[in-house]
Amino acid sequence: MSNDLQKQLGEILGRQIQDSIESIRMSQRDLASQMGMPQPRLNELLKGRRKLTAKDAIKVGFFLGCDPMLLLRLQAQVDLEMAKKNPRLEHWALNSPNDNVNW
Numbered sequence: 001m002s003n004d005l006q007k008q009l010g011e012i013l014g015r016q017i018q019d020s021i022e023s024i025r026m027s028q029r030d031l032a033s034q035m036g037m038p039q040p041r042l043n044e045l046l047k048g049r050r051k052l053t054a055k056d057a058i059k060v061g062f063f064l065g066c067d068p069m070l071l072l073r074l075q076a077q078v079d080l081e082m083a084k085k086n087p088r089l090e091h092w093a094l095n096s097p098n099d100n101v102n103w
C-alpha cells in the first residue's frame with residue numbers, strides 16, 4: 001500500500017518507536033521478537049506499507065505506553081481520508097448528511 005496518508009501514519013509511528021528503541025538500545029529485530037511479530041512486518045508497519053491492525057495496535061501501544069485505541073483511531077482516520085479520495089465515493093463524501101455533526 002503506497003498512499004501518502006498511510007505512509008505519514010507509518011512515519012509517525014516509526015519515529016515514536018525508533019526513538020523508544022534507541023533510548024533503550026534495542027534493535028528493530030529485537031523489538032519485533034519481543035512483540036511476537038516478524039521483523040519484516042514491523043518494518044513495513046513503520047514505513048507505512050502495512051495497515052495497523054487491532055493486534056498490532058495492542059502490541060505497539062503496550063511498547064509505547066499509549067492507548068491502542070488512539071493508534072486505531074489514527075488508522076481509521078487515514079482509511080477514511082483515503083476512501084474520500086476514491087472517485088467512486090466522491091459524491092457521497094462531498095454530500096454527507098453528517099458533515100455538520102460534531103461527535
